[in-house]
Structures are given as structure tokens and as C-alpha cells.
Amino acid sequence: MAKLINKLIIYIFVGLAFSSFALADDSLLDDDALFEGSDKDFDSWSDDVDLFEGNEINITRLFPWLNIGVAQKWGFNPVNDWGTTKERTELILGTTGSISDTGYGELELKATKYWPSDSYHSTKSSNVEIERAFLQYSFDRWSAKLGRYTIGWGELEGGALDVVNPSGGLTDPAITSQWLISATHYGDESDISVFYNPNPSITKSALVALKDDRHREFGLRYGLNREGSDMAFYAGQLIPNNAVTNLTDGLAYASPYELFGFGMNKVFDDYLLKFDIAYKRNLQHNRLGQLVKADRVDWDLAFDITEGDRQWLFSINSQYWLNFFNDYLTPTLLGSVSSEKNSMTYMANVTDEIGETDWSWNLSNIVVANNDLSLITASLDWDISDNLNAKLSAARVNAKLDRAFSLLDDYQRVNLEVKFQY
Amino acid sequence: MNRLLHSANYSLLFVLISAFLALSSLQVHAETDLSAREIMEKVDEEGRKSTDSAFTRMKLTTCKYGISGGKIKCAEKARIKLVESAQINTGENNKDTKSIAIILQPSSEKGIGMLSYSYDDSDRDNETWLYLSALGKVKRISVRNSEDEETESASIFGTEMTTEDQETGKLDDYTYELLDQGEFRGREVAVIESTPKPHRLSKSSYGKTQSWIDTERFITLKVQMFDKYNNPIKKLEVGKVEKINDIWMGRSLTFFNTVSNRLTNMKLEAINFDIDIKEDFLTQRALTDQAFREKFLKNLRKQAK
Numbered sequence: 001m002a003k004l005i006n007k008l009i010i011y012i013f014v015g016l017a018f019s020s021f022a023l024a025d026d027s028l029l030d031d032d033a034l035f036e037g038s039d040k041d042f043d044s045w046s047d048d049v050d051l052f053e054g055n056e057i058n059i060t061r062l063f064p065w066l067n068i069g070v071a072q073k074w075g076f077n078p079v080n081d082w083g084t085t086k087e088r089t090e091l092i093l094g095t096t097g098s099i100s101d102t103g104y105g106e107l108e109l110k111a112t113k114y115w116p117s118d119s120y121h122s123t124k125s126s127n128v129e130i131e132r133a134f135l136q137y138s139f140d141r142w143s144a145k146l147g148r149y150t151i152g153w154g155e156l157e158g159g160a161l162d163v164v165n166p167s168g169g170l171t172d173p174a175i176t177s178q179w180l181i182s183a184t185h186y187g188d189e190s191d192i193s194v195f196y197n198p199n200p201s202i203t204k205s206a207l208v209a210l211k212d213d214r215h216r217e218f219g220l221r222y223g224l225n226r227e228g229s230d231m232a233f234y235a236g237q238l239i240p241n242n243a244v245t246n247l248t249d250g251l252a253y254a255s256p257y258e259l260f261g262f263g264m265n266k267v268f269d270d271y272l273l274k275f276d277i278a279y280k281r282n283l284q285h286n287r288l289g290q291l292v293k294a295d296r297v298d299w300d301l302a303f304d305i306t307e308g309d310r311q312w313l314f315s316i317n318s319q320y321w322l323n324f325f326n327d328y329l330t331p332t333l334l335g336s337v338s339s340e341k342n343s344m345t346y347m348a349n350v351t352d353e354i355g356e357t358d359w360s361w362n363l364s365n366i367v368v369a370n371n372d373l374s375l376i377t378a379s380l381d382w383d384i385s386d387n388l389n390a391k392l393s394a395a396r397v398n399a400k401l402d403r404a405f406s407l408l409d410d411y412q413r414v415n416l417e418v419k420f421q422y
Numbered sequence: 423m424n425r426l427l428h429s430a431n432y433s434l435l436f437v438l439i440s441a442f443l444a445l446s447s448l449q450v451h452a453e454t455d456l457s458a459r460e461i462m463e464k465v466d467e468e469g470r471k472s473t474d475s476a477f478t479r480m481k482l483t484t485c486k487y488g489i490s491g492g493k494i495k496c497a498e499k500a501r502i503k504l505v506e507s508a509q510i511n512t513g514e515n516n517k518d519t520k521s522i523a524i525i526l527q528p529s530s531e532k533g534i535g536m537l538s539y540s541y542d543d544s545d546r547d548n549e550t551w552l553y554l555s556a557l558g559k560v561k562r563i564s565v566r567n568s569e570d571e572e573t574e575s576a577s578i579f580g581t582e583m584t585t586e587d588q589e590t591g592k593l594d595d596y597t598y599e600l601l602d603q604g605e606f607r608g609r610e611v612a613v614i615e616s617t618p619k620p621h622r623l624s625k626s627s628y629g630k631t632q633s634w635i636d637t638e639r640f641i642t643l644k645v646q647m648f649d650k651y652n653n654p655i656k657k658l659e660v661g662k663v664e665k666i667n668d669i670w671m672g673r674s675l676t677f678f679n680t681v682s683n684r685l686t687n688m689k690l691e692a693i694n695f696d697i698d699i700k701e702d703f704l705t706q707r708a709l710t711d712q713a714f715r716e717k718f719l720k721n722l723r724k725q726a727k
Contacts, residue, residue, distance in 0.1 A: 035426060061527075061529075067529045067532070069530075081666055096532070096533070096712075098713075098716045098717075101717060101720075102713060102717060104712040104713035104715075104716050106712075136711065136712055136713040137713055138711055138713035138714040138717060143707075143711045143713060149558060150556070150557065151558050151561030152557045152558040157557060161513035165558070175556070175557065175558075184710075184711070186705075186707045186711075191706075191707070225705075225706060227546065228549065230562060265562050267547060267549075267562070267564055270564065271564055272562060272563070272564035276502050292616065304564055305564065306563065307578060308577070308627075333437075355682070357650060385499060386501050386502060386530070387528065387529075387530070389530075393480040399666065412572075421528070421529055421530040422529060
């Protein structure tokens with residue numbers, strides 16, 4: 001019997017040994033090291049792990065309907081002994097929300113205080129403006145929007161079709177909102193929208209008077225959404241965002257022109273291709289001794305590449321005058337220069353995070369109008385918290401002295417902005 | 423002779439007992455006869471149940487982490503995003519998904535929306551659009567398909583989650599190997615290694631992933647992601663597993679980027695299934711037409727109560 005018991009014990013051990021042999025490679029089922037390949041020793045993971053150590057962050061806001069932003073901005077000119085060019089404080093108050101069952105509204109007001117060292121202070125010490133204010137109503141397949149807002153046409157920001165809202169120019173590309181009325185009909189894979197702008201904003205030199213600003217602009221966009229690609233057709237009567245100075249009478253003109261365009265994007269492997277083309281009819285342009293209306297074809301081609309947090313944007317933009325004459329002239333602050341039949345602009349832009357920190361950077365180079373001007377900008381962003389952000393940026397311009405942007409040659413700025421949002 | 427037979431019978435009995443013990447001991451840890459591929463199909467199927475006609479409110483908390491007292495802790499003030507999301511399954515056999523996620527907080531990002539279409543078919547690339555209110559337009563996002571082995575997919579709202587992490591389907595794009603089976607955190611699991619096929623590898627940030635699958639509930643408890651040089655780079659830990667509306671799911675998902683030592687915890691604060699979400703809502707219109715969006719969201723919130 002003892003032999004039998006011994007045998008049983010032996011067989012049990014053999015059995016267990018076989019069993020443990022079958023499960024010899026059980027490291028995958030261990031849970032004592034959370035991160036293999038790491039020299040750090042962690043406890044096992046469980047539902048009780050409290051990553052935030054009981055400090056559950058309260059995200060309930062005191063006035064959830066109110067958005068508050070305060071920004072302090074400084075600008076310095078390195079060329080002029082780092083003199084202050086910008087020193088202003090901005091207070092932004094905004095609210096958003098539903099109005100009845102079918103409506104929605106947004107309001108954002110910005111009050112700016114220009115301090116004595118700010119270059120704007122000589123003309124005004126403070127300013128209050130409506131940044132955004134609109135009401136939108138949606139019924140079945142229709143939507144209507146009324147108020148001050150932006151409409152983005154085309155694929156490339158600032159490209160051939162992005163002509164509805166003006167931007168602050170090369171050194172301040174922020175888009176300015178305008179008072180607009182628009183309506184959109186949504187189909188299954190398409191949408192058609194129309195807009196009307198009763199009072200287009202026109203940028204011009206303070207030294208010249210605007211001859212006629214009674215024109216209105218309106219436009220139509222028909223969009224088609226396809227798998228892997230979106231496309232849209234555009235037509236409209238638009239007003240140039242920048243008035244043209246008539247070299248003959250010294251007045252600024254902003255007569256309407258007609259636009260017919262097409263824009264599309266398409267995903268190709270690891271990048272997004274963007275393409276816009278616009279035929280612009282009756283654009284005002286200077287010839288020797290007269291202001292004429294001429295036609296132009298504008299197009300742009302851009303590649304958007306996303307590699308993790310790094311984003312690249314490369315673009316080419318062309319403005320090609322049809323029926324070009326050698327006496328075409330482009331006005332400058334000091335007179336005029338000859339125009340070129342085809343004006344090319346190239347841009348390269350890269351944005352990335354610094355390691356895995358709260359810092360990010362941006363670098364861009366824009367070569368404008370067949371290399372008449374080259375602008376390099378660099379910026380460093382620090383997201384200090386969900387509510388606080390700081391940005392340091394620098395810009396430098398090199399321009400040909402005998403061309404349209406000569407006054408911008410050696411333009412340099414260093415800007416610092418600190419913004420709090422709640 | 424009888425003794426021999428007797429002895430032989432005893433020997434046979436002991437061999438059988440030993441084999442039984444061995445097998446029963448194995449049986450404790452290995453319950454499933456399913457192949458690795460079949461397990462992943464079931465996981466995919468269960469995953470679809472947990473996302474179909476679902477309306478969720480989630481809190482995404484991101485921070486750099488460290489170790490304190492042997493415990494993982496946020497080493498800095500965490501960044502928090504409150505996001506509402508709606509999702510439906512669609513397409514052939516309901517194997518494609520359409521979803522929209524809208525940021526409610528922080529206020530600096532309020533209203534940013536992301537629309538995603540995820541296709542089961544390997545030949546169809548997933549699509550993503552973002553709405554940027556400052557530009558007044560919808561932007562299509564190029565989902566990473568680069569062959570550059572060092573780069574990652576696009577991050578979702580600046581978190582450690584990427585567009586690739588939220589992909590569903592495309593099971594044919596991978597080969598599966600059952601690495602192990604046994605008990606893990608009190609559950610019977612199968613550890614399955616998914617290796618992207620060559621055409622998929624060029625579009626993926628990961629050289630392979632290992633998933634710890636609960637073989638009873640067919641949900642993932644843990645995922646270890648490796649780069650293309652076989653280095654562990656990221657890990658997903660699933661916690662707070664609950665049965666909601668007869669569907670097992672984790673209410674707390676934590677993504678650890680073990681290279682950057684950053685984590686994102688996705689906590690499902692509210693989840694509602696069988697919500698009537700119209701496919702019309704999951705279109706670009708929901709990004710640009712705020713009145714339309716708010717009307718639908720109000721309706722979804724009402725259904726969710």
C-alpha cells in the first residue's frame with residue numbers, strides 16, 4: 001500500500017511537472033511588472049490604481065455660459081534698439097448656446113487697451129469690437145446664418161479661393177470676420193450654400209480715399225463629399241479685400257469682380273493634396289495712364305503631411321494674368337513697379353511639439369511674388385495649463401529694394417503674448 | 423499474471439490520474455478552443471456592440487507620469503478635456519463605424535469637433551475631418567499612412583490616443599498568433615499577438631500588438647504595443663469592467679506612452695446604448711451647422727436621461 005501511495009505521489013508530481021511544463025512560459029500572465037523593457041518597477045495594475053491621487057480635478061465652471069479671455073501682447077523691433085511697437089491688453093467676453101429648438105447663437109466681444117508705447121496709441125487708446133456674433137437656424141435640410149462670422153472658401157487658407165474674409169496680411173494672417181447672411185441646403189453627399197455680404201470690408205492705405213464702396217458681394221458654393229476626397233465649385237461677385245490705388249487719379253478703387261472656381265482635396269498615402277483654381281474676371285489693375293479691368297487665373301497646390309505631432313504644409317500659389325501687357329503696373333507706397341505676368345508664391349511650414357512636453361514650435365518661410373519678398377517666421381508656444389498659454393514669435397522680412405515690397409525690407413519683430421482663457 | 427495485470431492496471435490508473443491532473447490543471451487556464459483569429463473576431467463583434475448607437479460623455483485626462491511609493495502617479499497638473507461622442511455601426515453587416523466627438527471643455531477648445539468614418543474593408547482608408555471655427559471651415563485630416571517607421575499616427579485632441587488606436591475592423595490586415603492562455607487578474611485570458619501584414623505595416627505605427635483577451639467576455643483587458651524594432655512603446659490598461667445593457671465594457675481606459683512617460687486616462691462618465699442616432703447626424707453638417715448639431719445633441723442627451 002505504501003508503495004502504491006509512493007507511486008501515486010510520484011505520478012502526481014509527474015503530472016504536476018507535466019502541467020507546469022505545459023505552462024512554463026507564463027511571463028505574459030504575470031502582472032507584477034507593468035512595463036516590460038523598463039527598469040522601473042511598478043505595482044500591478046488594478047481598478048484601485050488612483051493615478052490622480054484622489055485629486056479629482058473639478059471641471060465644473062462657475063459661469064458655464066460665459067467664456068472669458070485676457071491677453072497681454074508685446075511687440076519689439078530689434079532693428080530699432082528693441083523699441084516697443086506693441087503693448088496692449090485684450091479682454092474677450094463670449095457666450096454660446098441654443099436659442100429655441102432650432103436656433104443657436106454665439107457672441108464674442110473684444111475690448112483692447114493700447115498702452116502709450118503701442119504704435120496704435122497715437123490714433124486710439126482703446127477699442128471695442130465684435131469679434132463674432134451670429135444666429136443660426138436649422139430646419140430639416142436647410143440652415144440659415146446671420147451675423148458677423150467667417151466663411152472659409154477653398155482648400156488652402158489664404159489661397160486662390162479664400163477671398164471672402166480679409167486677413168491681416170503677411171505679418172498677421174488672422175482672418176477678420178464680416179457681417180454676412182448665408183443659407184445652406186444639405187443633400188446626402190452634397191451641399192449648396194449661398195452668401196450675401198451687404199458691406200464688404202476693404203483694406204486700403206490711409207493716405208488715399210476710397211472712390212466707391214457701395215458694392216455688395218455674393219457667392220455660391222456647391223460641395224461634393226466623396227470617400228477619400230471632397231470637392232467644391234464656386235461662383236460669385238466679390239469685392240477685392242485690398243483696394244487698388246489708381247496711379248492716374250490717386251484714389252482707391254474696389255470694384256466687384258466675378259469668380260468661378262473649383263477646389264478639391266484628396267488623400268494620397270501619407271499626405272493630403274489640396275488644389276484650388278479660380279478664374280477671376282474684371283479685376284482692376286493699373287496700366288500706364290489708366291486703370292483697366294483684366295482677367296486672371298489663380299491656382300494653388302498644397303500638401304498637408306501629418307507625422308504624429310509634426311505637421312508639414314507645402315504650397316505653391318500662382319497668379320497668372322490673361323491678356324498681359326508690358327505696361328501693367330503695381331502701385332507701391334512710393335510709386336509703382338512693373339507687374340509680372342505670372343506671380344508665384346511658395347510656402348513651407350512645419351509645426352511640432354518639443355519632445356513630449358507642453359511646448360511646441362513653428363517655422364515657416366514664405367517667398368512671395370517671384371521672390372520679391374521673403375518672410376521667415378518662428379514661434380514657440382507654451383501651454384502652461386488648460387487655461388494659460390504663452391507664445392513667443394519672431395518675424396524677419398527680406399525684400400527686393402526695387403520691387404513692390406521694398407519698404408518691408410529688413411522688417412523685424414519679436415512678439416510675446418500671454419493669454420488666459422476661462 | 424493477475425499481479426502483473428493488477429500492477430499494470432494500477433500503473434495505467436496512475437498514468438490516467440497523472441494525465442487527468444495535468445490536463446485538468448491545464449483546463450483551469452485554457453478554456454477556449456477558438457483560434458486566435460476567431461477570438462479576435464469575437465472581440466471585434468463585442469466591441470461593435472459596445473459602440474453601436476452609443477452616446478457617451480468622457481473625460482480625457484493627460485499628464486506626464488512618474489512613480490511615487492511604487493505607484494504610478496501624475497507628475498504634473500493634468501490636462502482635462504470633456505468630450506461628448508456619438509457613434510453608430512453602419513455599412514455591410516454593420517462593420518463600418520461613423521462617429522463624432524465634440525469638445526465641451528476646456529473653453530479654449532470648446533466646439534472643436536472631429537468626425538471619423540472607420541471602414542472594415544482593408545482597401546478603404548479611414549477618414550477624419552476636423553472643424554476649426556476660427557477658419558469657418560471643415561478640414562480633412564490626412565490619417566498617417568507613411569512608410570516612415572519612426573512616425574506615429576495623429577493624436578486625438580492632443581492626448582496619447584491616436585487615430586490608429588480607435589480603429590475597428592480590418593481584421594484581414596493582420597495575422598494572429600495565440601501566445602498564451604491562463605489566468606490574468608482573476609480572469610481567463612488568451613494573449614494574442616497581432617502582426618500587421620506588409621501592406622498594413624506601412625500604414626501602422628506599430629510593428630505588432632499583444633492583447634490580453636478575456637475569453638469569457640471577449641473584451642480586451644490590456645494591450646501592449648511594439649514599434650517596428652520590437653520595442654514596447656505603448657500600453658493600454660482597461661479598468662472598471664462593467665456589464666452595461668448586457669454588454670461587458672471597460673469604463674476606464676488608460677494609454678501609457680512608455681517612451682515619453684505620458685498617459686491619457688479615458689473615463690466614460692456616462693454611456694448610453696440603443697440611442698436613436700440618425701446617420702444624417704454623423705456628417706460634415708454636424709461640424710459646420712451648430713444649430714443642427716445642438717438640436718441633435720439635445721435630443722441625444724434627452725434620450726440618455
